[in-house]
Amino acid sequence: MSTPAALGQGTSRIAPHRRFWPRRVPYDLPAAQTTLWDNLDISARRYPDKPAFVFFGLALGFAQLRAQALRLAGWLHEKAGVRQGDRVVLALQNSPQNVIAFYALLRLRAVIVPANPMSRGEEFAHYIADSQARLAIGAADLVAEFGRAQSLLPPDARLERLLVADYTDAMPTELAPEDAPPAAWQAWLRPAADMPSWALHWRDAMAAPFDAPDYVSDADDLMALCYTSGTTGQPKGCMHTHRTIGHNVHASQVWNGVSAADVMLGVVPMFHITGMLFSMHAPICAGATTILLPRWDRELAGRLISRHQVSSWVNIPTMIIDLLGSPNFASFDLSSLRYIGGGGAAMPQAVAERLKALYGLDYVEGYGLTETAAPSHSNPPDAAKLQCLGIPYVGIDARVIDPDTLLEVPQGQSGEIVIHGPPVFKGYWRRPEATEAVFLELDGRRFFRTGDLGRIDEDGYFFITDRLKRMINASGYKVWPAEVENMLYQHPDIQEACVIAMHDDYRGETVKAVVVLRADSAGKLDAAGLEAWARKRMAAYKVPRRVEFVDALPKSGSGKVLWRLLQEKESTA
DSSP states (O other): OOOGGGGSSSSSSOOGGGGGSOTTSOSOOOOOOOOHHHHHHHHHHHSTTSEEEEETTEEEEHHHHHHHHHHHHHHHHHTSOOOTTOEEEEEOOSSHHHHHHHHHHHHTTOEEEEOOTTOOHHHHHHHHHHHTOSEEEEEGGGHHHHHHHHHHSOGGGSOSEEEEEOGGGGSOSSOOGGGOOOGGGHHHHSOOOOOOTTEEEHHHHHHSOOOOOOOOOOTTSEEEEEEEOOTTSSOEEEEEEHHHHHHHHHHHHHHHTOOTTOEEEEOSOTTSHHHIIIIIIHHHHHTOEEEEOSSOOHHHHHHHHHHHTOOEEEEOHHHHHHHHTOTTGGGOOOTTOOEEEEOSSOOOHHHHHHHHHHHOOOEEEEEEEGGGTEEEEEOOTTSOOTTOOBEEOTTOEEEEEOTTTOOBOOTTOOEEEEEESTTSOOOBTTOHHHHHHTEEEETTEEEEEEEEEEEEOTTSOEEEEEESSOOEEETTEEEOHHHHHHHHTTSTTEEEEEEEEEEETTTEEEEEEEEEEOGGGTTTOOHHHHHHHHHTTSOGGGSOSEEEEOSOOOBOTTSOBOHHHHHHHHHTO
16 A cells, blocks of 8 residues: 555645545555456456346346457457557447457457547548558448548558448347437438448458457556547547556546446446546446446436436536436436546536435546546545545545646645556657657656646645646537647638637537638638538537637737637637
């Protein structure tokens, strides 16, 4: 167990948050030598017939999940040529196929590249080219987007094969009314996809009689490139190993008290680091049952929680706000919930108070990044503070420093949050300079610079105060302005663009674009036209919801766009 000095803000004093540390939780955990595949292997032997996942009412047991992952691993190895270290793009909504594919690739010691299934061709092209992937596994509704990605890439950077999955293959032939998806989902649940010659259907691969090769377990294997953007605008692959992800898999169980008796709602998307952890890896390790919801729908979520007696639910606050606003809320039975929490946005105090009054539940807010394998901070479940990041998580040393002097600041003073601990990523894929720029050494330890400004209160709890990085938080989805700007510059009528955050009552923040048109394009483009153009080229949550056309953008003497000036103007409007 770590000494008190190892988990504080500095090595010369005991961190004050220890007074609020959950009594049942250790300060640190020994490093596991097993892998994420080992977790499934163990749970499949321990709970073979127990439902691991339930998808629209159809259960997939742990032993069945393991068997299907092995079957797919056999095909991937024999027919697709997947070997250790190969990168494979995975683009699926939360579904049994997503989990099966993920663990099949783990069995082969390949590197998964989780891609947002809301992405468009340009975005997929970047995932493919940057990761140097030759295989992708995606949903049937994405076939056209992968085709567009291929057309945008040079021949030597294209995919060699696409494995296409239909969600309906994992659904029952007849749906109970309480499990039925919204009618609007039919377009992507049951798409009519034209399969290109370089694509193969999932069911054909699963029918092939190939065995998976022998497995050698190594916790330090690179197992995922989780893409996140930054101020340069191009998404970067965060390198995670079984050990970095695995630490938070095990830490989350002791922190949240999760066991095989729990039923979890898996609605945070698995391509996102939080969903990957709490909708997939953690429940598999614990032997818990996860009710999968591929996209958010408050009515379906309310019915599923009620029917399956969900006990633990990690989410984003906008989901709670939406659920509480349902006209059918009184008919939902949420009494089974004993843990509810999440991050990505602050929980409004009024909503948290209503949740407490109705069900006696404290919403447990946390904080983390793709680089930290999700939580680096969390509120103690029994001593939570509202609109607060919480305290450093199991095994984490977090501090607040002056971003210029790199020295720790006094308690209560704002500075940059920096993090050291087992779940911190190994660096950015093929970007050594970017990696070097986000790490520093303090007291002989390597700390990750989050780019977020925060402060620590007298109890040792962390609070966000501002951001160094230009990031927009739309319902928990991270939108990086430079990435959206790069897309907007591809429009033939746009001369300049600056993307900023705009307040949104529901999403918390949303995307606003301040645009300068080309001299010969006046009157050719309006806000609706730009939004329609953007929706074809980027994920929906990145699309500017408001567009302001201006004659010129404010700039510094060196010619840099003064985005802060535009942001401050928007914030005070």
